[in-house]
Amino acid sequence: MILSSSSTTKGLFDVLTGGEPLSYFNRIYLFLFLPLVVLIYNLTPKRFRPVILIIASFICFFMMSNKLIVFLILSILSIYLSGRLMNKVDDKTEKALKKCKKTEKKVVKEKYKKKKKIILVLTILINVAFLFYFKYLNFFAGNANIILKWLNIKYSFQILHHLAPIGISFYTLEALSYIIDVYNSKIKAETNLLKVTLFLSFFPQIMEGPIARYSDTAESLYSGIKVTYKSFCFGYQRILYGLFKKLVIANRLNILVKIIFNEYMNYSGLSVALGVIGYTIMLYMEFSGTMDIVLGSGEMFGVKIPENFRQPFFSKNISEFWTRWHISLGLWFKDYIFYPVSLSKPMKNLTVKARKKLGNHFGPLISGTVALFTVWFLNGLWHGAGWTYLFFGMYHFFMILMGNIFEPLIIKICQKLHIDRKKKFYRVFQSVKMTILVFIGELFFRAPTMKNAFEMLSRIFTKISFKTVKNGELLSLGLDIHDYIVLILAIIFIFVIGLLKEKGKNIREDISNKDIFTRWILYYALIVIIIVFGAYGIGYEPVEPIYADF
Amino acid sequence: MKNILINLLKSILFLVLLIIILELITIMLLPKYSIKKYGFQNTVKYEILQEKPDTIDVIYLGDSLVYSSISPMEIWNQYGYTGFDCAKAAESIANTRKHLEVAIKHEHPKVVFFEANVLYRDPNKRPWYYRLKSEVFSVFAITKYHDNWKQIGIKKSKIISNVNKGYVYMTKLSKYKPIRKINNPKRLRPIPEGNIEELKKIVKICKDNNIKLVLINNPSNKSWIYSKHYATKKIAKEYNLEYIDLNLADDLKIDWTRETKDKGDHLNHSGAKKVSAYIGEYLFSLGLLEDHRNDNKYQEWNRAYKYYSEN
Structure with missing residues (x-):
């Protein structure tokens, strides 16, 4: 659990929140904190408004993670100072280039580029070290201990019991994107510390992203645009939609999901399948609902935070799914892992050689596969330090790879069978197939262990019994008939909204x-x-902010 | 400026209409007979009024220590005694007395437990936000009773409005290492001015209505100290009341490393189950109450227990 539980000093905050930690669904955030920040922000002169947002962000972070705020500050300072240093190196490079001869220019450039690289590597190391310490140290220590025991070595690494700063996985990736973009001269390093601070700590984004780029939000965050009646109403309109997804659907499904994943051995295949489907829907409603609140909050302050979801279940294949689900994470991996790996010198050489031997389709696929493997290995690891997460990453790698390999074959089969791949029925077939694959992936994502996941999967196919519908087993999953009716209607509602959006309607x-x-x-x-x-x-247990744990 | 004013008025109108709509829906979701007899505000403020009249055997009066320690549903399940926690966070003794007055107009309990911690609370020092919270709650009471929509269509007399009977279910765990406390029988915690007068009124109400009044200290390693214990013991003797201090009950054995939700101040559900079992046994030993589990008049309690245990 990454959520930091600050010391439970009984006071105003505890009384108002009922002892719950502050989250975007907490009434204190929605009806007290957010309106209060809006009010103070609007009453403050324009040039000081970003400062109000920084103060609000730090208060919010402190309420969630207490003194661990130090690590956020260290991350901010590290990228800010590194950016400034890189700026200085750039200035020196320019001066040196002016002074040197034409023939020396290349050498001079290389020399300063090396310096920049050292700064970049050090900054990355500092930020990744924090992330590693809080998220992965125990995982690696635990696995190392197993190996040491197996080798009969009487030494074991200490397992630390610590809480991590809220959203560390999200703000670390944002920090890295900033410094890498500065290094690659995509953006100029910011000289204003407050601007960098606000970019990395803006309170609606701090817990679950989206992982924005500096060029996406920094300018609008710092512009101090007044909250208007329209932006306020629009913001709350989006927040309401998020609340609907979370409170009506995700929280309700949580009951069923918990029972199935904890006691799947007592239930038939149909109930287990329902639990697995329920989990994927719950995850989508919880995460996309949170994003609605995040984007709605940003919208109030005139900040256009990038969308993180785009009707993912309408995708044709897994590859497309990941361009519509957690978009900002997918883009991050694409820009900072996939391209650098696949366009690296050794990979380029490999592609040239492979193209000669394997042809134009399979040749480039080799280097692409290496990059894809790296992306999905890291993607699995980013979601959590556990074998189930690594398997989740590898599962998607394998599915996308299979899609890439068999694509020409499928096209040929469709041509032979005279199947028009653009026809509606084929599109529906593709989406259904893709959704089933996603359900299986999410089963591994949620299952406590790999063994549990495989047992559940096998139970779905081996213990299937349609008696489940008649014998009342579905009503023993913590939901009554009223709950099922509400769930079905609410999911249909979200589906219809998605369909309209897919058709380009601006609802x-x-x-x-x-x-x-x-x-x-x-x-x-x-x-x-x-x-x-x-x-x-009473009677419900809200879903914990799932992605805040990553 | 004109635009700001119009937008402000629009916002206020929107909120006022929303509150009206929510109150109308709340009225639809609460037992009609309570609303009719006591009005909306009282029905929401004093939840015991939502119970069927003359069905409650025991009332547990006091503050948060009561609603986090005593679960009437656990006692119902084991002994068939009906009870209700008439308790509010950081409650003053005057409000506790008022709560009792309201409750006994509707119910005729045979036993009333009074949480002695309330005696030591200075009514003038009650934090303002507790009052604000209860005022806000009365406006948005629907958030507590919203799930009653599932009972629409059920016969009015069979509606269960409050499954937990005033108890607040908390499974949260916040480990705590108990502090050793100084035991000096000569040190008595002073009682704020006026509180004894209020206690006298409570004693009189119980006497007039033939109710057995029991002073109790529910377990709390933070709120409880020996000087409160000795002072309460003295008062109990003075007014000829029975006094149970669960902080000193050897056979209760609260495990503060597992059974507190907030580092020793309040119990969680696991601790509350122990306290409820203890109180049930005590009530049984009194021999004043009947087991209603097989009584037709109380079948909603069995149904409520089903909901309670499933959750």
């Missing part, structure tokens, strides 16, 4: 163009549905 604009009477009725209806049919309070 939010459409609503805002309606007259005030219709608008208010829609808002009231959504609020009442969330409050009445939400799965919270």
